[in-house]
Amino acid sequence: MKKIVILAFDGALASAITGVVDLFAMAGVSWNRIQKQNVQRLFEVQIATQDGQAIQCINGIKLHADLAFQDINLADVLIVPTIGAAINDVLQRNERLIDFLKKYPVDRLIAGNCTGNFFLAEAGLLNERHATTHWGFRQMFSERYPLVKLNTDQLISHDQNIYCAGGGLAWFDLGLHLIERFYGFDIAIQSAKSFVIDYRRDSQLSYSLLKIAKPHQDELVQKIQDYLACHFHQNIALEDIAKTFNITTRTLIRHFKNALDVAPNQYLQAIRVEAARKRLEETDQAVDLIMQQVGYSDPSSFRRLFHKKTGLTPLEYRRRFSRRFAV
Structure with a gap:
């Protein structure tokens, strides 16, 4: 014993x-x-x-x-x-x-x-x-x-x-x-x-919560975060973001790394995955529809990214965390 x-x-x-x-x-x-x-x-x-x-x-x-x-x-x-x-x-x-x-x-x-x-x-x-x-x-x-x-x-x-x-x-x-x-x-x-x-x-x-909410004092980064919160579902490239805010791509990357310790493309991925998680938890929408709503068009790429960030496939995540809808 x-x-x-x-x-x-x-x-x-x-x-x-x-x-x-x-x-x-x-x-x-x-x-x-x-x-x-x-x-x-x-x-x-x-x-x-x-x-x-x-x-x-x-x-x-x-x-x-x-x-x-x-x-x-x-x-x-x-x-x-x-x-x-x-x-x-x-x-x-x-x-x-x-x-x-x-x-x-x-x-x-x-x-x-x-x-x-x-x-x-x-x-x-x-x-x-x-x-x-x-x-x-x-x-x-x-x-x-x-x-x-x-x-x-x-x-x-x-x-x-x-x-x-x-x-x-x-x-x-x-x-x-x-x-x-x-x-x-x-x-x-x-x-x-x-x-x-x-x-x-x-x-x-x-x-875990995705690590995207680190506090900072960079006004430019905060404006870009607000912009991405409204436009993350669109097909956005780093060059587009930089052009919108009249800065170079190098400046964009430097500000994000200094303020959030993450690259802007990684930040964009994180808020997209977080949005997908919420939809999987709160709706019964098809995974492919959710994928499109959060800015992705390639199902296999989306599923790989989602699994990398959460440790689960979208369907596994839904089975574990979704609300129970009446039938």
Whole structure:
């Protein structure tokens, strides 16, 4: 039986603790009951806090602890759950958790979920390693921990003995990966089926906002952004934009790179894909019609671009995120 210890703290996301407990506690149990087979518990799961006392999650739920950090014998995996409260405040209040991570044996498996990965980075465990975190905190994480090889497009990262999961509810993706690591693919799939959850999601792209809203003070770029917001569906070339605003193409590119850190053609692609996403979410229009409405005429090129930006085909995106229309 493998031992899982969750390092809990005030302000954590409750489901990132209780959900992990349920998933591991029921591995080898739920599926076997459904199949009328003998139950075989595969994991022992404990909740640890800095002093062994109960903690209060961000939603107000209080969770009792099984032990204190100092009483943890070597576990098969330590898991740091999502920070639900203000990240800086939680980090400042939990120096003992960070110190514990710093001193924990370097060869043991450690996993962080979502913003819980800030704890791993704060302890220096992610320096020069590949990692991920919630896409919404990419900039904050990158600025605070420049030595980390961050890729928030990934839902799950794995570098040596460190696992990181991206989104707030990606604890079940993380848990299934760890179940597969210890007990194989079949047990992981059985766990996923018994909980009715998808397995092997690998990207946060379809959940993230396209990075096109960076604030800046460039009045020219703002005017061009306003223009593109009204004309993105038209066949527009960089030369046309430059001519409209009486500047050279080189000047146009320079201003966009300085203000938004993106080339104008990439910006145009981003707002077109964002417009397509909204139409896929909010209408039942055909994909080819949406493609034309956002400024594309080649179906294969549009689908490749959409998949590159979101990690899904247009139809897959619609199935996952669209409103349910009455029939």
